[in-house]
Amino acid sequence: MKLELIAATTFGLEAPVKREIEALGYKILRSEDGKITFLGDERAIVRANLWLRCADRVQIKMGEFEALEFEDLFQQMKGIPWEQWIPPEGRFIVNGSSVKSKLSSVPACQSVAEKALIERLKETYAIDYFEKSGALYDIKVSILKDRVTVTLDTTGPSLHKRGYRQSAVAAPIKETLAAAMIQLSFWKPDRILVDPCCGSGTIPIEAAMIGRNIAPGLSRHFAAEEWEAIPADLWREERQQAYEAVDWDKPLEIYGYDIDSDAVRAAEENAAEAGVADDIVFERHDGAAIDSGGQEGGIIITNPPYGERIGDRRSIEKLYAGWAGFLAENPTWSCFVITPDKTIENKVFGRPANRRRKLFNGRLEVCYYQYHGEKPKSR
Numbered sequence: 001m002k003l004e005l006i007a008a009t010t011f012g013l014e015a016p017v018k019r020e021i022e023a024l025g026y027k028i029l030r031s032e033d034g035k036i037t038f039l040g041d042e043r044a045i046v047r048a049n050l051w052l053r054c055a056d057r058v059q060i061k062m063g064e065f066e067a068l069e070f071e072d073l074f075q076q077m078k079g080i081p082w083e084q085w086i087p088p089e090g091r092f093i094v095n096g097s098s099v100k101s102k103l104s105s106v107p108a109c110q111s112v113a114e115k116a117l118i119e120r121l122k123e124t125y126a127i128d129y130f131e132k133s134g135a136l137y138d139i140k141v142s143i144l145k146d147r148v149t150v151t152l153d154t155t156g157p158s159l160h161k162r163g164y165r166q167s168a169v170a171a172p173i174k175e176t177l178a179a180a181m182i183q184l185s186f187w188k189p190d191r192i193l194v195d196p197c198c199g200s201g202t203i204p205i206e207a208a209m210i211g212r213n214i215a216p217g218l219s220r221h222f223a224a225e226e227w228e229a230i231p232a233d234l235w236r237e238e239r240q241q242a243y244e245a246v247d248w249d250k251p252l253e254i255y256g257y258d259i260d261s262d263a264v265r266a267a268e269e270n271a272a273e274a275g276v277a278d279d280i281v282f283e284r285h286d287g288a289a290i291d292s293g294g295q296e297g298g299i300i301i302t303n304p305p306y307g308e309r310i311g312d313r314r315s316i317e318k319l320y321a322g323w324a325g326f327l328a329e330n331p332t333w334s335c336f337v338i339t340p341d342k343t344i345e346n347k348v349f350g351r352p353a354n355r356r357r358k359l360f361n362g363r364l365e366v367c368y369y370q371y372h373g374e375k376p377k378s379r
Helices: 014-023 042-051 070-078 106-125 175-183 202-212 232-245 261-274 310-329 344-349
Strands: 003-008 028-032 035-040 057-066 091-099 136-144 147-153 193-195 254-258 280-284 299-302 334-339 355-361 364-371
Touching: 003 042, 014 028, 014 035, 014 175, 035 042, 042 057, 042 232, 057 070, 070 106, 070 147, 091 106, 106 136, 175 202, 175 334, 175 355, 193 202, 202 254, 202 261, 202 280, 202 299, 254 261, 261 280, 310 344, 334 344, 344 364
Parallel strands: 091 136, 193 254, 193 299, 254 280, 299 334
Antiparallel strands: 003 035, 003 057, 028 035, 057 147, 136 147, 334 364, 355 364
16 A cells, blocks of 8 residues: 655754665655655555654654634544554544644644544444554644644654663663764764763664664564554564664774763663674763774764753863864864754864754754864775
């Protein structure tokens, strides 16, 4: 069955998500703020959930239409062939949002949409009562400027939940954002990578998973795995292919430092859970003192503490000074830093970044500062 699928993403990560979808072999239909629409089928649902590193979730686009009155919403929702996906015992929920639209009451929109869905299923299955005891079908009705987009979520818990985070420290970075930071950098598996503020290890772990070609969804479950409409064989086949695609032989040189011994311990536990413990060296280490190991062309990718308290601020400035000195002595190294700190360009590098990208770490607006090193003579 040909389907329009949507990869929902955090604002600013549309470009890497688009590239990931294209790498899977699917045609991009539209790229918009926060979502990439592409053409696929049932197998594409499985592959996208297993392989997308930077997206938040994969949705089926069930319909799009204009609705100025509740009757419009009801009739259009009822016209969608829900029985293709939801069986009589299906456990369906309807959530909604409305922005700059005549139908502004979200609870009312949700109620009308659910009534229309129930009426459709009643007529299809000739039953009056739904036990909702089966698999979950999470439906979203989003209204923007009177235009309604109806989607069915296939993912369940967000894709950033890889399944390896057993231990965490304060303010961890999302796995999807960490993967995007790596993909937006110059890092390749044959280059040394250092995260001097690794926390619970998310950036080094995501880098190791990329280097090993480990599908990020291999160790977790998805909502659509319970659906009758997607054969279980598809999930088994795609998981098996993903296991066979892992490259265990490629040498990797990845380091994670943190001054907090609890953070280092958490990072080691998470790396072990992700299956990449042997690929990363985690150390309790002053993040200001980076060691190049005599190598050229290394990559620093990091999410430093944001230093909102005075004492923290002094520690952050010490970090900055250490990095500035290191980069001055190692001009072939590149540095990629995500932070809300707008002083970093002057204090660390003394010049504007080669590139800046506005992103969000959770709800906090941050900037991804990208400083490109000189090309190593050996490359």
